[in-house]
Amino acid sequence: MIDALEQAEAAVAACFDTAAWAASEHDLVAALDAAHRLEQRLAAVKLGLVRELDGRGTATAQGASSTAVWLRDRLRLGVGAARRLVELAATLDAAPPGVQDALAAATVDVEQVRVIAETVETVHASAGAEAADKAVGVLVGWAAQFDAGLLRKLGTRILDHVAPEAADAAAEAAVRAQESRAARDRHLTISEQTDGRLRLTGILDTEAAAALRAAIDPLSAPLGPDDPRTAGQRRHDALADVCRLALRTGDLPENGGDPTQVVITTGYDELTRQLGSGALDTGLQLTPEAVRRLACDAAILPAVLGGAGQPLDVGRQRRLISGPLRRALVLRDRGCAFPGCDRPPRWCDGHHIRHWADGGDTSLDNSVLLCGYHHRHLHHGDWSVRLGGDGHPEFIPPAWLDPTQLPRRNHYHRRR
Structure with missing residues (x-):
């Protein structure tokens, strides 16, 4: 084996010294195919050697704590790559003979071997040895056309091809197992930071994830081409809007005897x-x-x-801008009144044009509907708002944006 590998190494070195630019396109493609086949065959040989050394305990005999650690030092690999090599070697050792033969023949690569071995193991547990043997042939055939990622996806329906009678029951069992894992793993952790902010981490089950996406996706879209927020900031603001809406409904449970x-x-x-x-x-x-x-x-x-x-x-x-006043405000503004915004009324706050603390009254003539984003923007930015001659809100842009400061209106919400 050593002689053969040394001869192969010399042959590969000779290929490396050959000028590729002088070859025709046809020869370059053929050489690429041949190099890939050789790479897979060498991978099969390498994995066989690793498996044998691991089985003999060579690493521990030479003072290493594990075969992966020994390979890291011996082959100058990262520890992750070394562990992966040991895992692949074990996978190949446990794979059906047909899979090992396919790797030796370079008709599959090592990643495809992993997928095939795991899929065949699942088939064996679900439908028995005969179906598992059939699955090997089907998967090896697919491996000639599809990469490991697509092969794994196709493998989820392998029972339809090798054991149709067991496919429906296995699919139902898989769905139930997935639901059980989702219910078990669901959690939300709220960690308070020293400055009052919160860090959210967790895993949502399928239904909660769908509800969250349905709630925040429409609110996470950029508010025009000049929206300065990142995608993460838009999702943050959307979640805050959803929470404000929940507070506004009055349907939340009481907290200490008071409404939330x-x-x-x-x-x-x-x-x-x-x-x-x-x-x-x-x-x-x-x-x-x-x-x-x-x-x-x-x-x-x-x-x-x-x-x-x-x-x-x-x-x-x-x-408070609530009750009949809010209903009148909704009838007038139809949603966020800021120019170009399409947020509906339920996502909006009532804003005092002249602040209540400054002596402004709570009336239709001193109120305007604003979504959470534009409410913050108006308080912290250079825009101002007033009611026009027809009683509808209009916004004055800052001079740096429009030197003429021509008032702007929201034309998104159609009015009759």
Whole structure:
């Protein structure tokens, strides 16, 4: 074997020294095919050697903790690649003879061998040895046409070809097993960061994943070609919009005897003068800008305190844009009123054109519907909003965007 491998090595070295540019295209393609076949055959030989060395315990006899570690040092491989080599060798050793012969003949590669061996093992467990033998022939035939990834997908329906009578029962069992794994593995972890932010990690089952996608996908689309948010930021904002909608419905369970709500506490003077910060009921701090923005939202309950700490206003009906006033606002604006936005009313907050803390009243003439994104944009950006002569909102762009500051309107929501 050593002599043969040394001769093969010399032959390959000679090929390497041959100028490829002088060959015809036909010869180059033929040489590529031959090199690939040789590579697969050498892989089969290499895996056989690894398996034999592993079985003899050579690695531990030479002081290594495992065959993978020994291969890492011996062949100067990464530890991951070394472990994969040992796993492939074990897979080949356990594969049916037909699969080993196919690899030796270079009709399959090592990745396809792994797929075939795993698929055949599944068939054997589901339909017995006879069906497993049939599966070997079918899969080896497919391997001549399809790569390992597609071969694995095709292998999920192999029973339709080799044991149709068992295919339906196996498919049903597979679906039930998948549902069981999904139910077992589902979880959501909420980790609070030191600055008040939350890190979300988890796995959703199929139904919850479908519901989440149905809820946030429409809200995650860019709001025009100039939307500066990344895809991750858009998904974040969409999830926040869904939560605000849930708070607005009033259908959530009570929490400590009160309806589910977010409470922000701030001083009246700080709110009116845009000084200082506010505190959530969790103890976390918010900037003055965030407090003023959130104070517009009927889903948020502000607790405004006077100098002595007494409550001056805790969600007074005259401050909140709700009930008949909100219905009138929806009839007028039909959705987010910001130019070019298509968000429907249910995703929108009621915004005071002149802020309530600045003396603005809660009326149709001082209100406008804005989606969460444009609500933040209006509070933190250079845009302003007013009602035009016809009573509909119009937005004044900043001078750096439009030196003429021509008012703009939302023409997306059709009005009659």
